[in-house]
Amino acid sequence: xxxxxxxxxxxxxxxxxxxxxxxxxxxxxxxxxxxxxxxxxxxxxxxxxxxxxxxxxxxxxxxxxxxxxxxxxxxxxxxxxxxxxxxxxxxxxxxxxxxxxxxxxxxxxxxxxxxxxxxxxxxxxxxxxxxxxxxxxxxxxxxxxxxxxxx
Numbered sequence: 317x318x319x320x321x322x323x324x325x326x327x328x329x330x331x332x333x334x335x336x337x338x339x340x341x342x343x344x345x346x347x348x349x350x351x352x353x354x355x356x357x358x359x360x361x362x363x364x365x366x367x368x369x370x371x372x373x374x375x376x377x378x379x380x381x382x383x384x385x386x387x388x389x390x391x392x393x394x395x396x397x398x399x400x401x402x403x404x405x406x407x408x409x410x411x412x413x414x415x416x417x418x419x420x421x422x423x424x425x426x427x428x429x430x431x432x433x434x435x436x437x438x439x440x441x442x443x444x445x446x447x448x449x450x451x452x453x454x455x456x457x458x459x460x461x462x463x464x465x466x467x
Contacts, residue, residue, distance in 0.1 A: 317431070317434050320398075321356070322360060322398055322399075322400070323395055323398040326360050326363065326364055326398040328346075329357065329364060329370070329380075330370070330382070330443055331453075332346050332350075333346075333370060333381055334382055334389075334444070334446075335450050335453055337382060340373055340379030340380060342379050343380065345461075349461050349464075351460050351463065361380060363398060365383075368383050370382060370383055386443040388442065390438075390442055390443075391438045391439075391442070392437075395435065404430075408428075
């Protein structure tokens with residue numbers, strides 16, 4: 317399985333905000349911390365706001381913060397909400413499926429089972445579970461931001 321960059325960035329933004337819960341964070345700061353285009357993150361943050369994961373504070377000194385406790389943000393739920401379709405193979409989407417062997421191949425059931433197992437393994441892991449890594453994460457983000465600024 318491979319998550320889209322959108323889901324990857326949604327997880328990254330959420331973790332960054334959780335670690336820095338004591339202050340408001342700009343998209344620019346998150347962009348520098350991960351070495352990712354600010355434009356990519358704008359859409360991700362908009363979705364996180366729509367989902368009620370992030371809130372935006374406007375005005376001078378504004379920024380982003382988690383809209384709820386990190387303990388209330390389940391990783392499995394967040395992946396389901398940010399992945400557009402979770403179709404591992406073409407035949408998962410009957411409307412656009414053109415695979416000529418779909419009616420007989422039998423792989424679809426096994427792949428669906430694997431997908432369910434993947435998502436179930438993410439369920440029950442709140443964002444807060446990863447906060448004890450804060451002391452290791454912050455220096456890595458700082459190093460990435462410094463490197464991003466040099467470009």
